[in-house]
Amino acid sequence: MIPRKLPPLPPIRDLIRVYGLSADQKFSQNFILDKNVTDTIAQRAKISVNDDLVVEVGPGPGLLTRSILDAGARRVVVVEKDTRFVPTLEQLAEASDQRLAAIMGDMLTIDHAEILRVGAAIPVQHFSSASEETTPLTPEQQQQHRESLEMYQRPMDPNNATIRLLGNLPFGIASPLLVQWLKMMALRQGIFQGRNNVSMTLMFQKEVAERIVSPPGGAHRSRLSILAQSLCDVKMAYKLPAGVFVPKPKVDAAVVHFERRDDPMMPGSLDRLEDVARFYFNKRRKTMGHNTNRLAKAVPEARPILDEWIAEGNWNMNARTEEVSTFQLCALARKLEQAQLKIPLT
Numbered sequence: 464m465i466p467r468k469l470p471p472l473p474p475i476r477d478l479i480r481v482y483g484l485s486a487d488q489k490f491s492q493n494f495i496l497d498k499n500v501t502d503t504i505a506q507r508a509k510i511s512v513n514d515d516l517v518v519e520v521g522p523g524p525g526l527l528t529r530s531i532l533d534a535g536a537r538r539v540v541v542v543e544k545d546t547r548f549v550p551t552l553e554q555l556a557e558a559s560d561q562r563l564a565a566i567m568g569d570m571l572t573i574d575h576a577e578i579l580r581v582g583a584a585i586p587v588q589h590f591s592s593a594s595e596e597t598t599p600l601t602p603e604q605q606q607q608h609r610e611s612l613e614m615y616q617r618p619m620d621p622n623n624a625t626i627r628l629l630g631n632l633p634f635g636i637a638s639p640l641l642v643q644w645l646k647m648m649a650l651r652q653g654i655f656q657g658r659n660n661v662s663m664t665l666m667f668q669k670e671v672a673e674r675i676v677s678p679p680g681g682a683h684r685s686r687l688s689i690l691a692q693s694l695c696d697v698k699m700a701y702k703l704p705a706g707v708f709v710p711k712p713k714v715d716a717a718v719v720h721f722e723r724r725d726d727p728m729m730p731g732s733l734d735r736l737e738d739v740a741r742f743y744f745n746k747r748r749k750t751m752g753h754n755t756n757r758l759a760k761a762v763p764e765a766r767p768i769l770d771e772w773i774a775e776g777n778w779n780m781n782a783r784t785e786e787v788s789t790f791q792l793c794a795l796a797r798k799l800e801q802a803q804l805k806i807p808l809t
């Protein structure tokens with residue numbers, strides 16, 4: 464039932480040269496030109512024919528896009544800012560029997576409704592395999608065939624879709640975009656709207672990826688660990704040495720896979736949790752007691768709420784901030800949110 468394989472495109476290195484990105488020119492981006500690597504990313508993202516939509520941000524010359532299509536994705540929407548990639552992406556869209564649609568735009572400001580609209584409009588066709596055409600099917604096989612065809616061709620409900628969001632973005636915007644997406648996920652906005660089940664598989668500078676997945680007490684525990692883990696189960700999916708990118712950057716990279724938790728620890732907005740995490744992680748080696756006193760000094764009206772939080776949770780206030788669970792900080796953020804108390808930027 465999976466559509467036929469993409470016909471071969473010109474070698475990706477040629478595409479890069481065609482679009483003026485040859486090695487002797489100054490690159491502003493780092494690309495992956497090894498299909499084994501992009502296939503592994505698609506596999507770690509769990510792309511399958513069952514997904515309603517795959518959204519890839521920053522496809523560039525499109526090698527990861529090819530891996531996503533090769534993995535059987537039925538609808539792929541890519542968002543790319545650099546118009547030099549239009550011809551390559553058009554070529555890929557055609558080769559994929561229009562399973563791919565490209566939006567030329569900036570992911571930081573794009574209206575997500577457009578992504579859902581473009582995705583839902585992708586017509587899903589069925590291409591029978593050679594064996595289906597030549598071998599007569601038994602009645603059970605015919606029934607199975609009909610069922611899987613129905614599944615394959617089912618329309619996309621933009622409010623109840625399985626969506627996979629992937630991206631290898633410039634490191635400078637990967638973290639701000641992640642925070643933006645987590646906030647949207649928390650409020651069920653944009654592509655995260657309604658009952659959509661959106662997983663994310665995103666590339667970061669290795670050190671940032673380590674911060675995102677760090678457990679309590681981990682050397683890299685940070686504000687990003689708290690924000691991400693309050694909403695998602697996070698997993699280090701793939702570490703990539705700098706050498707797989709062209710040109711070779713100064714730092715290594717890593718891919719993190721995010722699945723939304725069934726029981727998010729922060730219902731509603733993540734803003735208060737972001738403030739709490741920023742305040743406490745400003746002095747991550749200090750004890751929770753020390754940082755809580757600091758907070759009570761900065762926001763005297765919060766004192767009774769802080770006392771209540773400590774009494775209810777029976778938390779160990781001698782633990783260092785970096786050792787504390789995401790749940791503990793979420794419990795505090797929820798209380799401050801209820802009381803509408805803001806934390807000053809430190």
Ligand SMILES: C[S@@+](CC[C@H](N)C(=O)[O-])C[C@H]1O[C@@H](n2cnc3c(N)ncnc32)[C@H](O)[C@@H]1O
Pocket residue numbers: 492493494495496520521522523524525526527542543544545568569570571630631632633636
């Ligand atoms: C590091 S390259 C990665 C390209 C390709 N995915 C790969 O792995 O080889 C980042 C890509 O993201 C695109 N990009 C950068 N900022 C963007 C933004 N705000 N919105 C959409 N695309 C963006 C760049 O033009 C570039 O094609």
